[in-house]
Amino acid sequence: ESVFYEPQHxxxxxxxxxMPRIDREQTDRLIPVKGNPPSLIxxxxxxxxxxxCPYAxxxxxxxxxxxxxxxxxxxxxHYSACHMSQEERTRIWTEEIAPKL
Incomplete structure (x- = not known):
């Protein structure tokens, strides 16, 4: 549940x-993750x-x-592997990301 409501990465x-939302009317296009997945090799x-990462x-x-x-x-x-501090991630999630979803 925390992955959906308090994501940390x-x-x-x-x-x-x-992800498409079924709990509200879709007014904007979905936001893709930019770029291509890295090579596993x-x-x-x-x-x-x-x-x-737009926050790299x-x-x-x-x-x-x-x-x-x-x-x-x-x-x-709930674990995360990110160089940003948890405070910075929480701020970005709360102010920039969550309002757009």
Whole structure:
């Protein structure tokens, strides 16, 4: 349930934006996740989602492109691997993403 109502990763936000909704009238087009999935043979360095992530530059210093994020607890039985702080992800979800879904 927390994955749908309190998602903690930009990829999850993208997936939720690309799903049709049956609980309300569809007024806008679905929002696709930009780019192509990475090669499973040649995974990008750093965060595997960084080439497609619109928030890859939020953490300073290019860390998303050089270091793989640690899997951290983001809620009860809810984990996330993202270089953004949980506070920053919560702010982005609340102010930018959720209102558009």
């Amino acid at each position: 930009p990829y999850t936000w993208g997936l939720l934006g690309s 040649n995974v990008p360095s750093g965060c595997a989602f960084n080439p497609r 530059d939020v953490p300073k210093g290019g860390i998303t492109r050089t270091r793989r994020p640690e899997l951290t607890l983001a809620g009860e039985r």
